[in-house]
Each structure stands twice: as C-alpha cells, then as structure tokens.
Amino acid sequence: MKKIAILGSTGSIGTQTLEVVRENRDIEVTALAAGSNIGLLEAQIRKFHPVLAAVWDEAKAKELRENVKDLDVKVVSGMDGLIEVAVQQDAEILVTAIVGMIGILPTIEGIKAGKDIALANKETLVTAGHIIMPLAKEYGVSILPVDSEHSAIFQSLQGGQHKALHKILLTASGGPFRGKKREELLNIQVEDALKHPNWEMGRKITIDSSTMVNKGLEVIEAKWLFDVSVDQIQVVVQPQSIIHSMVEYVDGAVIAQLGTPDMKLPIQYALYYPKRRYLPGDRLDFETLSQITFERPDMETFYGLKLAYEAGKTGGSLPTVFNAANERAVAMFLNREIGYLQIPEIIAGCMEMHKVIADPTVEEILQTEQETYEYIKNRW
Numbered sequence: 001m002k003k004i005a006i007l008g009s010t011g012s013i014g015t016q017t018l019e020v021v022r023e024n025r026d027i028e029v030t031a032l033a034a035g036s037n038i039g040l041l042e043a044q045i046r047k048f049h050p051v052l053a054a055v056w057d058e059a060k061a062k063e064l065r066e067n068v069k070d071l072d073v074k075v076v077s078g079m080d081g082l083i084e085v086a087v088q089q090d091a092e093i094l095v096t097a098i099v100g101m102i103g104i105l106p107t108i109e110g111i112k113a114g115k116d117i118a119l120a121n122k123e124t125l126v127t128a129g130h131i132i133m134p135l136a137k138e139y140g141v142s143i144l145p146v147d148s149e150h151s152a153i154f155q156s157l158q159g160g161q162h163k164a165l166h167k168i169l170l171t172a173s174g175g176p177f178r179g180k181k182r183e184e185l186l187n188i189q190v191e192d193a194l195k196h197p198n199w200e201m202g203r204k205i206t207i208d209s210s211t212m213v214n215k216g217l218e219v220i221e222a223k224w225l226f227d228v229s230v231d232q233i234q235v236v237v238q239p240q241s242i243i244h245s246m247v248e249y250v251d252g253a254v255i256a257q258l259g260t261p262d263m264k265l266p267i268q269y270a271l272y273y274p275k276r277r278y279l280p281g282d283r284l285d286f287e288t289l290s291q292i293t294f295e296r297p298d299m300e301t302f303y304g305l306k307l308a309y310e311a312g313k314t315g316g317s318l319p320t321v322f323n324a325a326n327e328r329a330v331a332m333f334l335n336r337e338i339g340y341l342q343i344p345e346i347i348a349g350c351m352e353m354h355k356v357i358a359d360p361t362v363e364e365i366l367q368t369e370q371e372t373y374e375y376i377k378n379r380w
C-alpha cells in the first residue's frame with residue numbers, strides 16, 4: 001500500500017487525485033488539507049479515512065471537528081495544521097494541490113520530513129525554486145511534476161537523456177482569448193475569462209491561462225524542475241491541447257507526450273512513477289482527430305508572459321513579485337474590483353518598483369510577498 005497526504009484535497013487537482021486513489025485501490029490516504037470547504041472535506045474523510053485533516057480557518061475546523069466526532073480523525077487548522085499534514089509520519093508522497101505561494105512552507109517541511117513531492121502547486125516552485133530543488137536533493141526526495149506540461153516534459157526525458165537536452169517546447173492552449181488584440185479585451189468579464197477552451201480547472205489557474213500568465217509561471221517552473229535556463233524554453237501555442245509539451249535533443253530529435261486533456265494521467269504518473277498503470281478514460285483517435293496546429297504566442301497582447309520571461313531571467317526575488325502581484329490581481333479581478341487588463345498592468349507596476357534581492361531566503365520571499373500586497377493596496 002502506497003501512502004499519500006494531500007494539500008488542497010477539495011480542489012480540482014485534489015479531487016482528481018482522490019479519483020485516481022479510488023480507481024487504483026492500493027493507495028492509502030493518511031492526511032488531507034483544505035481551505036474552507038468543510039462539507040466536501042467531511043465527505044472525503046468518511047470515504048478515505050485519513051488520520052489527520054486540516055482546515056485553514058479555525059472556526060471551520062471547530063465545526064468540522066464536531067461533525068466528525070464519531071470518527072477517529074484529528075482536525076487541525078492554520079499554517080501549523082498545513083505543516084502537520086505535510087509531515088504526517090505515515091505518508092510517503094505529499095501531493096501539493098493547494099493554490100498559491102501559501103504552499104511554500106508546508107512543501108519545505110514535507111521535504112525535510114522525507115516525503116516525495118507530487119507537485120501541482122507551481123507558485124511554490126516559481127517563488128522558491130532555488131530553495132526547494134537543492135533541499136530536495138539534500139533530503140534525497142523526488143519532486144514529481146503534476147502540471148500537465150511538466151509531466152509531459154518529464155515523460156519525454158525518460159531514458160536518461162537529460163544531458164543531451166537542447167530545449168524545451170512548452171505548449172500553451174492560448175486560452176479563451178487566443179487571437180484577440182488588446183482593444184478586444186477591454187470589457188472582458190469574469191465569466192468570459194473562466195471559459196477555458198480545453199481544461200476544467202480551479203478559478204485562479206483558469207484566469208491565469210486566459211492571460212497566459214499561467215504559461216509564464218510554467219516557464220519558471222520548468223527552469224527549476226529541469227535545470228535549464230529560461231532561454232532554453234520556447235512557448236508554442238498548440239490550441240487543441242493534445243501535445244502536452246515536447247523536448248528537443250541536441251541531435252534535433254523532438255520527443256513529445258500526447259493525450260486527451262485529462263489531469264488524471266499526470267497525477268497517476270507522479271503517484272506511481274516510474275511505473276505506468278492502466279487509466280480509464282478517452283484515448284486519442286488518430287483517424288478522427290481533425291488537426292494539431294501550432295502558433296507563435298502573442299506576447300504583446302498577453303504581455304504577462306513576457307514579464308514572466310523577464311522575472312525568470314532576472315531571478316532572485318523578482319519571480320516572487322511577479323507571482324504575488326498576479327495572485328492578488330487575479331483575486332481582485334475575480335471579486336470584480338479591477339478590470340481584466342489591469343491584471344498585467346499591476347504585475348508590471350509591481351515589478352518596476354521592486355529592488356531585486358538576489359538569492360532570497362524564505363523569510364525574504366514572504367516579506368517580498370507582503371510588500372507587494374501592500375504596494376497594490378496603496379496604488380490600486
């Protein structure tokens with residue numbers, strides 16, 4: 001029996017991870033953590049019997065404690081609770097399906113406790129990759145990518161060919177506004193931006209896909225996961241999301257991973273790596289598949305992607321500013337406090353005012369995050 005803990009079990013990746021668990025029947029779930037959805041968390045506790053559950057808000061944790069008092073489960077809360085889940089003694093793999101850079105501290109503690117990390121929470125690697133990757137090496141744990149593109153790259157690199165890697169071709173759907181120009185994006189509403197053409201995901205990442213900031217975060221995520229420079233990462237728009245990403249080797253060979261858009265594949269691959277298992281679901285049918293097309297990304301209209309390249313190249317604390325500004329701007333857009341085009345505007349404004357700290361500590365990263373939020377509060 002493989003044993004796992006999940007941060008963010010009530011979200012899109014969290015619930016799909018539990019579907020993979022349910023379908024395979026040889027994984028035990030030892031701990032779960034969620035933000036506020038205690039109804040779904042209770043149902044998950046009753047179905048998967050973890051010994052530990054965390055809820056961010058203490059008042060909600062208290063309510064859940066009362067609701068599950070007939071069960072043998074400890075309910076904890078806050079950052080201490082997230083960390084308790086991350087280090088739960090029986091778990092071998094920690095699935096980081098939480099959204100945002102709140103995942104940094106629990107991920108670090110999970111690594112220190114010897115857990116392999118099935119990483120969906122890209123914001124943690126974007127902001128603290130220079131800490132996470134060496135730490136994983138020091139503690140002898142694996143960082144297994146769950147993000148579909150990074151899983152595709154990881155799969156395409158199997159066979160120990162990493163030294164011969166020339167570049168990464170990171171595919172992007174282009175989002176719901178692919179082909180549109182700035183003037184056409186002026187009146188975009190929350191509902192429009194939440195309509196991803198190919199994937200069903202959480203609200204924050206869906207907005208990120210529409211601005212192509214998601215692809216920017218993924219460029220920086222790939223830099224850390226595969227130890228390449230951002231100049232070696234080329235974003236290729238592949239609107240049908242069939243090619244999940246590719247690698248080009250020094251001899252010109254290109255290896256890709258293709259499949260239907262289904263996150264259960266990368267999740268299952270991370271949980272059972274290096275083994276492959278049967279996964280129910282749709283398969284690509286090359287007789288009926290009408291087309292696989294490619295485009296160049298429009299980095300003028302979707303300049304969040306250009307800003308990510310800049311942040312990734314500069315490094316230090318700039319990726320934290322890029323990410324924190326985006327997290328806050330997306331939350332404000334979802335709350336209808338700002339317009340759609342203000343998202344990249346806020347990121348650019350925050351990056352411009354920031355004095356970069358080279359090689360920031362965790363404390364400096366969290367301090368930079370707070371300063372970025374403060375700057376946004378005063379200016380927008």
Ligand SMILES: NC(=O)C1=CN([C@@H]2O[C@H](COP(=O)(O)OP(=O)(O)OC[C@H]3O[C@@H](n4cnc5c(N)ncnc54)[C@H](OP(=O)(O)O)[C@@H]3O)[C@@H](O)[C@H]2O)C=CC1
Binds near residue numbers: 102122148
């Ligand atoms: N969805 C996808 O297909 C993909 C997602 N990713 C990445 O995976 C991560 C998760 O994305 P996704 O599943 O879409 O997001 P969702 O918004 O669907 O889920 C987020 C999860 O995090 C939990 N959470 C949020 N805040 C806290 C908190 N303070 N304490 C504890 N738990 C918290 C939520 O709990 P609750 O709902 O109870 O509040 C929920 O379980 C993101 O980093 C995203 O970029 C990467 C590739 C694909």
Ligand SMILES: CC(=O)[C@@H](O)[C@H](O)COP(=O)(O)O
Binds near residue numbers: 174210214
């Ligand atoms: C499923 C997944 O990994 C998402 O990150 C997805 O890639 C978003 O799609 P785009 O950002 O390419 O629109």
Ligand SMILES: [Mn+2]
Binds near residue numbers: 147148149150218
């Ligand atoms: Mn992705």
